[in-house]
Amino acid sequence: xxxxxxxxxxxxxxxxxxxxxxxxxxxxxxxxxxxxxxxxxxxxxxxxxxxxxxxxxxxxxxxxxxxxxxxxxxxxxxxxxxxxxxxxxxxxxxxxxxxxxxxxxxxxxxxxxxxxxxxxxxxxxxxxxxxxxxxxxxxxxxxxxxxxxxxxxxxxxxxxxxxxxxxxxxxxxxxxxxxxxxxxxxxxxxxxxxxxxxxxxxxxxxxxxxxxxxxxxxxxxxxxxxxxxxxxxxxxxxxxxxxxxxxxxxxxxxxxxxxxxxxxxxxxxxxxxxxxxxxxxxxxxxxxxxxxxxxxxxxxxxxxxxxxxxxxxxxxxxxxxxxxxxxxxxxxxxxxxxxxxxxxxxxxxxxxxxxxxxxxxxxxxxxxxxxxxxxxxxxxxxxxxxxxxxxxxxxxxxxxxxxxxxxxxxxxxxxxxxxxxxxxxxxxxxxxxxxxxxxxxxxxxxxxxxxxxxxxxxxxxxxxxxxxxxxxxxxxxxxxxxxxxxxxxxxxxxxxxxxxxxxxxxxxxxxxxxxxxxxxxxxxxxxxxxxxxxxxxxxxxxxxxxxxxxxxxxxxxxxxxxxxxxxxxxxxxxxxxxxxxxxxxxxxxxxxxxxxxxxxxxxxxxxxxxxxxxxxxxxxxxxxxxxxxxxxxxxxxxxxxxxxxxxxxxxxxxxxxxxxxx
Amino acid sequence: xxxxxxxxxxxxxxxxxxxxxxxxxxxxxxxxxxxxxxxxxxxxxxxxxxxxxxxxxxxxxxxxxxxxxxxxxxxxxxxxxxxxxxxxxxxxxxxxxxxxxxxxxxxxxxxxxxxxxxxxxxxxxxxxxxxxxxxxxxxxxxxxxxxxxxxxxxxxxxxxxxxxxxxxxxxxxxxxxxxxxxxxxxxxxxxxxxxxxxxxxxxxxxxxxxxxxxxxxxxxxxxxxxxxxxxxxxxxxxxxxxxxxxxxxxxxxxxxxxxxxxxxxxxxxxxxxxxxxxxxxxxx
Numbered sequence: 001x002x003x004x005x006x007x008x009x010x011x012x013x014x015x016x017x018x019x020x021x022x023x024x025x026x027x028x029x030x031x032x033x034x035x036x037x038x039x040x041x042x043x044x045x046x047x048x049x050x051x052x053x054x055x056x057x058x059x060x061x062x063x064x065x066x067x068x069x070x071x072x073x074x075x076x077x078x079x080x081x082x083x084x085x086x087x088x089x090x091x092x093x094x095x096x097x098x099x100x101x102x103x104x105x106x107x108x109x110x111x112x113x114x115x116x117x118x119x120x121x122x123x124x125x126x127x128x129x130x131x132x133x134x135x136x137x138x139x140x141x142x143x144x145x146x147x148x149x150x151x152x153x154x155x156x157x158x159x160x161x162x163x164x165x166x167x168x169x170x171x172x173x174x175x176x177x178x179x180x181x182x183x184x185x186x187x188x189x190x191x192x193x194x195x196x197x198x199x200x201x202x203x204x205x206x207x208x209x210x211x212x213x214x215x216x217x218x219x220x221x222x223x224x225x226x227x228x229x230x231x232x233x234x235x236x237x238x239x240x241x242x243x244x245x246x247x248x249x250x251x252x253x254x255x256x257x258x259x260x261x262x263x264x265x266x267x268x269x270x271x272x273x274x275x276x277x278x279x280x281x282x283x284x285x286x287x288x289x290x291x292x293x294x295x296x297x298x299x300x301x302x303x304x305x306x307x308x309x310x311x312x313x314x315x316x317x318x319x320x321x322x323x324x325x326x327x328x329x330x331x332x333x334x335x336x337x338x339x340x341x342x343x344x345x346x347x348x349x350x351x352x353x354x355x356x357x358x359x360x361x362x363x364x365x366x367x368x369x370x371x372x373x374x375x376x377x378x379x380x381x382x383x384x385x386x387x388x389x390x391x392x393x394x395x396x397x398x399x400x401x402x403x404x405x406x407x408x409x410x411x412x413x414x415x416x417x418x419x420x421x422x423x424x425x426x427x428x429x430x431x432x433x434x435x436x437x438x439x440x441x442x443x444x445x446x447x448x449x450x451x452x453x454x455x456x457x458x459x460x461x462x463x464x465x466x467x468x469x470x471x472x473x474x475x476x477x478x479x480x481x482x483x484x485x486x487x488x489x490x491x492x493x494x495x496x497x498x499x500x501x502x503x504x505x506x507x508x509x510x511x512x513x514x515x516x517x518x519x520x521x522x523x524x525x526x527x528x529x530x531x532x533x534x535x536x537x538x539x540x541x542x543x544x545x546x547x548x549x550x551x552x553x554x555x556x557x558x559x560x561x562x563x564x565x566x567x568x569x570x571x572x573x574x575x576x577x578x579x580x581x582x583x584x585x586x587x588x589x590x591x592x593x594x595x596x597x598x599x600x601x602x603x604x605x606x607x608x609x610x611x612x613x614x615x616x617x618x619x620x621x622x623x624x625x626x627x628x629x630x631x632x633x634x635x636x637x638x639x640x641x642x643x644x645x646x647x648x649x650x651x652x653x654x655x656x657x658x659x660x661x662x
Numbered sequence: 663x664x665x666x667x668x669x670x671x672x673x674x675x676x677x678x679x680x681x682x683x684x685x686x687x688x689x690x691x692x693x694x695x696x697x698x699x700x701x702x703x704x705x706x707x708x709x710x711x712x713x714x715x716x717x718x719x720x721x722x723x724x725x726x727x728x729x730x731x732x733x734x735x736x737x738x739x740x741x742x743x744x745x746x747x748x749x750x751x752x753x754x755x756x757x758x759x760x761x762x763x764x765x766x767x768x769x770x771x772x773x774x775x776x777x778x779x780x781x782x783x784x785x786x787x788x789x790x791x792x793x794x795x796x797x798x799x800x801x802x803x804x805x806x807x808x809x810x811x812x813x814x815x816x817x818x819x820x821x822x823x824x825x826x827x828x829x830x831x832x833x834x835x836x837x838x839x840x841x842x843x844x845x846x847x848x849x850x851x852x853x854x855x856x857x858x859x860x861x862x863x864x865x866x867x868x869x870x871x872x873x874x875x876x877x878x879x880x881x882x883x884x885x886x887x888x889x890x891x892x893x894x895x896x897x898x899x900x901x902x903x904x905x906x907x908x909x910x911x912x913x914x915x916x917x918x919x920x921x922x923x924x925x926x927x928x929x930x931x932x933x934x935x936x937x938x939x940x941x942x943x944x945x946x
Contacts, residue, residue: 583852592935593935608732614733616732619757637935639851639883
């Protein structure tokens, strides 16, 4: 029998108040295999760890059980400690007597019994634990950033500044994302373009950044440190190697289509740059609206271009690159309110616009040069209603979440309106006002001082009366129905995951939640990592957030990437699937079920089953240590039970269960 | 064409193949001392080819024998009806046998005197190298007298209490000889879970509970890959309605995922054994 040491932690009073730790420790002493048991106030502390190390020496302990908090909390801590002592760091089990016992039970007597049961199970398992060794995997020292909004830009710059090569992929013709569409940013009201365009220029000028605009990720293979990514460069029909971005082609192009960047408030030609400060500042042809590409007639841009950049034969191009880490910064789009809100006119009233449209309207570089006018007749509105939580905080519309930035940008819109229209009245319909953030509450106060009228109630209906729009709502503070005559209505719509973010997540093997946001590995302690090793999250793709939070998260993701790329090779977790070749029948059930594509069927020399035992080459499952995440799906798919999860072998788990029946 | 003529065709073709040395043996059926029973026969010479028979008593599906000779030095010829051919496809998919090792002599079938053949919707072979005679033009599916899930339907019609009594009776009679497992063409583990000796609560007893554990586990191991040949029932010495279980699993899968039939080609995934991002998860 192995020499097992049991260490029971009080966790201050966290555990000791609900569990009789001394009794649990005494009980552990008589468990099979246990040669030493001790309790201590804080096992994870320096003296606590030293106590364990001393006991290992004194009693010659070979395996350790620690009864404490959840293994998610301190398993790594204790593994590191064991490494120092020379005992294999996988010969340790944690009995979770805090989250699973102390925090959930009141009856001390019964809780103590349960704690003893858990310790007995851990002892039974630790006796079956095997020493495990991790493998070293090499790392490709390059990073891929998907999405060129402010999150992607920040992450790319930070990684590149640390000296690593970065490829930034953006599907639009220019980087900049949503932030460059905005006029001003809260709470300082500084110009959005003035602070974001210099960063865009930095990206294009950075020697370590390769910018691939108008490109998309088509396929992702591989694993942490060793991704192989196929990137599709969409046909631009313009040779960017020669083009100087003079803009002559765009001026002369006869085709005109609504500009998505200006939210349809203006038109753009078929050969276009997204906006004047675009990076790269070179045009592309939108093949769906180009007359030449559609009908074969036209060709004006080709004639006008002094350098002969235009190539109507251009085609999508695919190429693959290797990366060690991937940052997902796919961002958001605003919810299509017209589809959801028939009561707001479903898009029939031109003077009901969403917040992003207002940003273009109020933007000095926008289609109206910053004049706030009604899209219907171009007159200046005298009364403006702002409606918050459109598409968010409403499970009936499919979104229960708070979109987080709307309270602040609604206040910002009010302030922008006050700054531009003399004597204007602004009503803001709200459910709650949420302003957590530095300087945010002060900003909100100032907005009310400036004269914004906050009405607590969700607008139930918008209808037309003559030339004006009536917003009808119940003012829930007055308990009365109110009707507000408005010349312009701004809907502060929810953010939702950008179109295509689910397919990016799918390619990466990263999880998305019910609303489509990418899921972080741990909501508090691993907020920028995904469950897939080497894939990190930056910005709104993980959930709604404002610009300061987006930029912080992007830098955090960059820090994680830099930490990874600074190593030459990395340790892979040894707790992965392991195949017993003799039992494997080669049926490939595991290959089909593996969500990480970690199993392949390799032809290997083996013996045929049964009496004749002929030597043959036969298919046997092979696990890739880098790809395997240790989820265990294959172990249950395997009908023979030829696959076991190291560290969680069936035998170990059954041993634990058996220990309950004493 | 009657069975005598068909038998003659089989014997002639088998003899020619063996004569030419193209195959090491022809796997078919031979006579027994009972007029209404046949059994598998391995014809290794032109002379033995003359002992092959084919009639309405050929109730055994031959495909399972292929796993006993997975790496033959010379090709094997096998007589394959709908059931054998679908089993072959599934066994290829499970990497148990290789197509290039087989010479499949397709036999369009009109059913045997076994009950399950009356529910068969796939009389004609779905994979073969040559057909020994033309398929019956009437169409096999239309001729099925019993519903596809006739056993499962019968159990589904029972009340919960009746179902319990039904299965209690089945597992009281099961002698756990594992004949159903041995006969099943999609059962292919090198070491079966029931042959692994464990102690504690995983140990084995001869009790209705343990019989049921075996039965249900077996059903789930093969259920979504079941090619509905009914070999399990044919092999069962106690005459237990084993098909009811796999039929039930197929029936449920079909209700969830639409048309579902296994063994139609050799690349087909099985429903419970595949992972896809578009998998139905509205129950979560």
